[in-house]
Amino acid sequence: MIEARPxxxxxxxxxxxxxxAVVVRVEDGAELGSATHDYEYGVLESHLPDGTRLGPDWALQVPADYISVLRHAVPAALDAAGADPRQVVGIGTDFTACTMVPTTADGTPLNEVPAHAGDPHAYVKLWKHHAAQPQADRINALAAKRGESWLPRYGGLISSEWEFAKALQVLEESPAVYTAMEHWVEAADWIVWQLCGTYLRNACSAGYKGILQDGTYPTRDFLAELNPGFADFVADKIDRPVGSLGAPAGRLTRQAAEWTGLPAGIVVAVGNVDAHVTAPAAQSTAPGQMLAIMGTSTCHIMNGQILREVPGMCGVVEGGVTPGLWGYEAGQSGVGDIFNWFVSTQVPPAYVAEADQRGISIHEHLSDKAAAQAVGAHGLIALDWHSGNRSVLVDHELSGLVLGLTLATSPEDVYRALIEATAFGTRTIVEAFVDSGIPVDEFVVAGGLLKNPLLMQIYADVLGMPLSTIRSTQGPALGAAIHAAVAVGAYDDIHSASAAMGGVDRAVYQPVEDNVRAYDALYAEYRALHDHFGRGANDVMRRLRSIRRQALQGAAR
Ligand SMILES: Nc1ncnc2c1ncn2[C@@H]1O[C@H](COP(=O)(O)OP(=O)(O)O)[C@@H](O)[C@H]1O
Ligand SMILES: O=C(CO)[C@H](O)[C@H](O)COP(=O)(O)O
Incomplete structure (x- = not known):
C-alpha cells in the first residue's frame, strides 16, 4: 500500500x-509542506546567554538551536504535507558557511562542556563573525610571500570568514579552548554527524572554506610559520574523509529518528552549503549560469568547465557545486542585512506609522516611495560594505558610506541608494568573472529579496542583463531535498534531478535602456569610490575600526 504512494x-x-524544513515529492519536486523554526538564541553579537560580553564584530550561535529545528520544523513540515513519515526515503541538509563548531572527539559542542561554557570561543562562530580579520591579513600576507599555490584559487585573498582565520583566532585568544577542541567542524557536517552518526567533510565546505585543493590542505610548514602552535591544525582538527555532494553520508540514527519523526535507517545525504545547494533547485548548474542567492547576504554561484583565477572571488573548487565541474563562488557579506539595519535604525516613526496604516512592511513602503524616482534623482552614491567586503576586495575592516547627503535627502532616497550600492557590488563581481574569461550568459536570482520588484528591476538595469528567477520560495531547502533524492539513487546525478525537481522562470525582469545608460554613469562613480577607499588610496575605514576598538576597550576597562 505504501509503495503506491509517492x-x-x-x-x-x-x-x-x-x-x-520542506517535504518534497521525488518524482517532480512538488513541495508538499514546509515549516520554519526560529532559533531561540539566534545570533549572539553583544554577549553570551550568561552575560559574558563579546568584542566588536563577533557573531556566535548555540548548536542546541540547530537540534531544535530537527525536533520542531521537520515534524511540522510532515504534518503540513499530510505525509506519512514512512513515505520519506531520504533527508538532505544545507547550512550557512563558514559556520564552525568546536567539538570534543564525539562531536559534543564545547559550549556544552561545563569547563568552557563561559568562554565565547567555545561557541559556534557564525559565517558573519568578522573578528578574525587580523588573522586573515597574516594568512594572506604569508601566503603571498611564500607563493602558496592555493592562494590564486581564492582570488588571491582568504576571507576572515573562513575556517583557518577563525581557528587561528581561537588558538591565539583562547589556547584552552583550542587545546580542548578535538574537531573544528563545519556546521554543515556537524548536523549530518548528528543525523547519521558519521563525521564526513562535504566537498563544498572543505574546498571553499577549508582550503582543500587538489586533495591537499595548506602545509604544516606554512601553518608553523603563521604560529608554531598552529602547525598541526590540519592533521589535529580538520582532516577527515570527504564526501561528494549528492552522495549518501549514512543512515538516520534512532536518536535522530526520535527528534524528527522520520523512520530510522533512511538515507542521510552528505552536507552542503545553503548557496551552492540552491543551484539545482534553480536549474542553474550549467556553465555560464550565474546564480545569486540574495537574502541577508548574497552568494554568487556558478559552474564552469574550465579553471580560471578570478581576482577576489571566494574560491573555485572542483566538484564544489556539482561533481565533475569547477564551481565558482563570490559574495557580498551584507545585502538584506544592510536594508534591515536601515529600516530598524534610520527610519522616522512617521514612516513606520504610514507603513502600518497601509498594512505593508517598512521595506515595501520605502520601496514604493523610491520607485517613482528617476535614476540618479536622489544625488547619492553608497558603498555597500556595512558588513565588510567579501568579494572582490575581501576585507572586513571596510565599512559603509553614503555620499551626497543634503538637507533635502529623504529616507527613501538613502534606501534606494543602498539597494543600488548592492547592485553595483554585484556588477563588480560579474565584471571580475567576465574579465577573467568566465562568461556570464544568464543571471538567475533566488532568495528572500526576490519579493522586492523595485530591487529586481534596479539589478536588471545596473547589470544591463535580464534576470531569471527561481520558482521555489524555499530554494536552499528544495536544493537539499534534491541532493537527498540523488543520494537515495532516484536520479543518476544532480543535473537530472535538477531537471525533474527544480524550476526557473527565464528573463522575468528586462533591463530598461535609458536606465542602463544612467546607471553606467553612476557605476563609474561607485567604482571610483570603491577603489579609493577599498584599494589602499585612503585607509580611513581601517583606521576608524581601529579607533573604535580602542575606544570600546577603554570603555570596558
Ligand atoms: N521587501 C524587502 N525588500 C528588501 N529587503 C527585504 C525585504 N523584506 C525583507 N528584506 C531583507 O531580507 C533579508 C532576509 O532574507 P531571507 O532570504 O529571507 O533570509 P536569509 O538570507 O537569512 O535566508 C533581511 O535582511 C531583510 O532585511
Ligand atoms: O557564505 C555563505 C555561503 O558560502 C553563507 O552561507 C551566506 O553568506 C549566509 O547566507 P544567508 O544570507 O542566506 O544567511
Missing part, C-alpha cells in the same frame, strides 16, 4: 536566524 524526501535549510 516517494518523498525532506530538505532542511539551516539559515542565520531560523531553520526551514
Amino acid at each position: 516517494r518523498l524526501v525532506v530538505g532542511v535549510d539551516f539559515g542565520t536566524l531560523s531553520g526551514r
